[in-house]
Amino acid sequence: xxxxxxxxxxxxxxxxxxxxxxxxxxxxxxxxxxxxxxxxxxxxxxxxxxxxxxxxxxxxxxxxxxxxxxxxxxxxxxxxxxxxx
Numbered sequence: 001x002x003x004x005x006x007x008x009x010x011x012x013x014x015x016x017x018x019x020x021x022x023x024x025x026x027x028x029x030x031x032x033x034x035x036x037x038x039x040x041x042x043x044x045x046x047x048x049x050x051x052x053x054x055x056x057x058x059x060x061x062x063x064x065x066x067x068x069x070x071x072x073x074x075x076x077x078x079x080x081x082x083x084x085x
Contacts, residue, residue, distance in 0.1 A: 001053045002061070010048070010061065013068045019044045022060050031056040 002010070019041045027038055039057060047057045 002048060002050045002058060004050065007048065007050060010065055013065055013072065018061075018064065019048070021064055022048075022057065025060045025064060026057065029056075029060070031060070 022044050023039060023041060026032075026044075032038055033043075039054075043052065043054075044057055044061075046052045047054050048061060
């Protein structure tokens with residue numbers, strides 16, 4: 001389950017539209033609900049907010065967080081190279 005402290009860290013990196021990206025990754029991985037349908041945006045946000053627990057969705061959220069964090073760090077490094085040169 002995603003805790004309140006983890007949610008705060010995730011929100012710093014995620015902006016609007018994170019749930020759609022999580023849903024895309026879940027579809028790519030073939031992670032679906034018990035009845036075989038893709039997870040909806042509302043269920044993904046409920047897992048993000050800690051209301052529900054789902055290991056597959058939580059892992060995908062963390063994976064997307066790591067990707068976004070790496071992208072943000074790369075942008076910061078490029079800015080430093082450009083403006084400090």
